Amino acid sequence: MKEKIIIIDFGSQYSQLIARRIREMEVYCEIVPLIDIEKIKNGEEKVKGIIFSGGPASVYEKGAPTVNPEVFNLNLPILGICYGMQLITHLNGGKVEKADSREFGKAVLEVENNDNPLFTGVKKSSNIWMSHNDHITELPTGFEIIAKTDSSIAAITNNNGIYALQFHPEVVHSECGTQILENFVFNICKCEKNWKISSFITEKTKSIKETVGDEHVLLALSGGVDSSVAAVLINNAIGHQLTCMFVDTGLLRKDEGKKVLEYYKKHFDLNIVFVDAKDRFLNKLKGVDEPEAKRKIIGNEFIEVFNEEIRKLKGQEGAKFLAQGTIYPDVIESQSIKGPSHTIKSHHNVGGLPEDLQFELLEPLKELFKDEVRKVGHELGLPDTIIKRHPFPGPGLGIRVIGEVTPDKVKILQEADDIFITELMAQGLYDKVDQAFVTLLPVKTVGVMGDQRTYEYVAAIRSVNTIDFMTATWSKLPYEFLEEVSNKIINKVNGINRIVYDISSKPPGTIEWE
Ligand code: GLN
Known part of the structure; x- marks a missing residue:
């Protein structure tokens, strides 16, 4: 059976990032909305440690997400991050309150004691990344402070396998974040590298x-x-x-x-x-x-x-x-x-x-x-x-021919799109952008080719850069490249006499036009 770390998700935008960090260490982990205490107790799941994620709620509010307190009796290492820390505090006799000023962004971590296994190899003083409104005003029973920033308690432990951090070790802006997560996974949970x-x-x-x-x-x-x-x-x-x-x-x-x-x-x-x-x-x-x-x-x-x-x-x-x-x-x-x-x-x-x-x-x-x-x-x-293929929408070119879809228009679009993608690949740009395509507009404009008046369709080139496709910016493709693509399409594809480049970001635009 695969041993693993479990991340209980309290709704943080970083839960997946925590999981990625741990898998990069070649340790398997899963994100779960709830923990099944029984399965862990009876050995159906081989859990080596548990991480409580951050989250948007406040632990003292009614209906805030929580965890079965039995989790603290499993004798497994636990690491709380931000909301996770506040929840550990709240459920163990401490107090969490709204802070006078919220702390968002860079802060300096001052480690009180490097002997603590969570902080092996961590500098006495390093940059970390905070994002919270609430803070701990009374320590939970049996816990002590192991790190601070100038305005808050940054880390606590009960010396019995439960650790909690007010900051986010999973984001790159936390200088020693990876080291801290590695310490938790290897020094404290004693995981082996076996996720290959x-x-x-x-x-x-x-x-x-x-x-x-x-x-x-x-x-x-x-x-x-x-x-x-x-x-x-x-x-x-x-x-x-x-x-x-x-x-x-x-x-x-x-x-x-x-x-x-x-x-x-x-x-x-x-x-x-x-x-x-x-x-x-x-x-x-x-x-x-x-x-x-x-x-x-x-x-x-x-x-x-x-x-x-x-x-x-x-x-x-x-x-x-x-x-x-x-x-x-x-x-x-x-x-x-x-x-x-x-x-x-x-x-x-x-x-x-x-x-x-x-x-x-x-x-x-x-x-x-x-x-x-x-x-x-x-x-x-x-x-x-x-x-390394870019994503392609389910409805395909059906939503890249704007307006009514006809066999002729599909054919025109296929040719134009093929030229754009082939050029991106040929010039080593395909892997530098995340989604690129041509859209055919239902608009005809006037042009001139070989002294003849033309009256044909406009095609739009779209290329975006994005990490998660939720937000995106338009790709800053070189002008020379755009010029080449535009020339090729207009010269080779019958039915198009004008090319425009889409420079809208998402939001407010979407990646696809329809
Ligand atoms: N909502 C809590 C706070 O504001 C926790 C925030 C978080 O987990 N990032 O302090």
Whole structure:
């Protein structure tokens, strides 16, 4: 059984960052909304230590998130961070109150005693990062102060495995933050470094084989990173017991369907059923120009096609499992903190399946963060062109042809987009931006080509840089590059005579135009 650190999430924007830091130390950890004390006690889960995250609430408010106080009797090391510290204080006889002035940003940590195992190798005085309104006004019973800033208590412990920090060691602005987390994980929790991508692949391959036995598995392959990595991982484990379904909606990038199919057949011997549904999608989109309506039509049509094809396959093979490339952030997002019987929302892909099609889900990547999925893909031999791919929206080019979607417009857009992406790759810029594409506008303008008047469409180039896709800035691509792309598109693509570059950030803009 995998040993792990558990992070109880009280709603901090940094919970995932804490998890990333720990996994970077090659120690497995999970973020949970609630702790299952019984499972830990009876050894069903091998927990080596527990971290309480920060959070927006105040511990003294009614309805503030809390934890079963039994957690303090498990004899496991605990580290509270910010709200986590305040909760430890509140539940152990101390007092937390609103501070006169809130402390936000840089502060200087003064360590009182370097002998404390949490502070091994930590400088006596170093920069840390604070973000709080509340502070401790009375220590919890049996605790002592082990570090301060000039305005607050920065760290406390009861010398019995419980530690708490007012600042955030997980953010880069906390100079000794990584050292402190490492001290907790290795010195105090005595974890071993055993979370490695190669061992993940070996273990997963084995467990997929065991779970599936001689049954069949179905997977909807989109060509994106997650479904590709899941497909190859499962294929390695069970070979042709896996059937991948690839639906060509006619709204994909230029030659995408053909490329995906050839590539996977050739390099991974994947068993792929190719469904050509181009006409169906384009017919349904006739005369529709409202973005939400288009999205709904495309989503519903996808489910319909998928179901029809599944029924055909079910007849032949009777697949018992439906595999999906769900990754850890999807899982965390669907957890609810309200508990005790917390709900896990059904994944959107499964949402539309009819009731008579009963599947068990197979989600081999659901413990991994995106960059870990990429590492797995890399070790499995997937090329960078797949692993480092920019995200592509479900409705595809259907929402990048603004207004009504027609086969002609899709074709024009595919050509223009292909030129832009090919140029980004050729000039080493593709990996420097996070999402790039062309959008075709329903506007015609006048131009001149070879002394002839032209009256054709405007296309917009969009490229953004972002960490989490929640906020984004437009990419500062070199002028010369933009000039080249613009020339190439206007010269080569019939139907476009003007290019504009989108310089809106998100918010207030969105990444896609529709
Ligand atoms: N809401 C608490 C405070 O304001 C905790 C903040 C946090 O965890 N970052 O002090």
